[in-house]
Amino acid sequence: MTLKAFWEQVEQRLAACFAEELRAIVRNMAQQTPPTERLPFLAKLNPPAEATATIQQALRQEELLADNELPRSKLRGILNGKERSKLRGI
Numbered sequence: 001m002t003l004k005a006f007w008e009q010v011e012q013r014l015a016a017c018f019a020e021e022l023r024a025i026v027r028n029m030a031q032q033t034p035p036t037e038r039l040p041f042l043a044k045l046n047p048p049a050e051a052t053a054t055i056q057q058a059l060r061q062e063e064l065l066a067d068n069e070l071p072r073s074k075l076r077g078i079l080n081g082k083e084r085s086k087l088r089g090i
Helices: 003-015 019-031 035-044 050-068 072-079 084-088
Strands: none
Touching: 003 050
């Protein structure tokens, strides 16, 4: 699953929840956390301010990569030598 698809699913599920439902989800996750992971879990509940910016940057990078992918038929043509002249210009 791509980061974009994952993030969209996260946002969609969060948007569908009421505050109390979100609290129940976090409580359930906390109950499943092993004792050795409790401090890191608590740290995740207070993400740094740059976390949102980092996520947005990763999503933009993923979108750019997706936009720059060649269609399969064009890629096949290049690999088969049908568009060698275009390949020289790259």
